[in-house]
Amino acid sequence: MIELDDIDRGLIRALARDAAQSASALGRRFDLSQPATWRRIRRLEQAGVIRGRQLRLDAEKLGFGVTVFLGVKLALKGRVSLEDFERAVVAIPEVQSVEHILGLYDYRLRVVARDVADFERVLRRRIMTLPGAGEVEANVLLSEERLPGPL
Missing domain, CATH: 1.10.10 (Arc Repressor Mutant, subunit A)
Incomplete structure (x- = not known):
């Protein structure tokens, strides 16, 4: 340290x-x-204290009016490696973050879309076709009060 x-x-x-x-x-x-x-x-x-500098964009002003948090439970643990799922999911441009978590779901994804119909297309054609994707729970972001900041 x-x-x-x-x-x-x-x-x-x-x-x-x-x-x-x-x-x-x-x-x-x-x-x-x-x-x-x-x-x-x-x-x-x-030293790794500062890991990078980010440009924060306004997704809504860029035409992405819907943000959805997805809980994804892998269907075939053991048959599909976590690395295969992660490699495939990070290649989807609408997926803004991928978090491997402990709990009811294996992963939490932050997904942006133009509207609900666009989100449904991303979900059906891209996310649900990922290797090992099983149960999914969606939570739509209504508002965001605190943006990431210093610890």
Whole structure:
């Protein structure tokens, strides 16, 4: 585990709010030079504390008005490897996240679609044809109050 000081924590919080900030702007905020700020950020990246920077898009403005969380139970555990299912499901562009979970279902998927009819097409033609796909439960997202942020 890497030792983090108050400046490291501040940089992480600032980048979590806006990952596009420049090292020079962050340096001014934390009273560091641009090179010193960049070295700290690189150290956090190399240690795996910062795993990447993401661009957040508004799915609705891009025409994807429906988000559905799917619980997927594999039908043929043992005959189909988890890797085969995972490899196939991540290739579906409408599937935004794949989480292997413990509980009633084996996987939780976040799926976006243009509308309910488009979601039904994705479900029938893509998800239900995956190797090992069995029981599925769908939950439609009504609203999202908290977006992912710092721990």
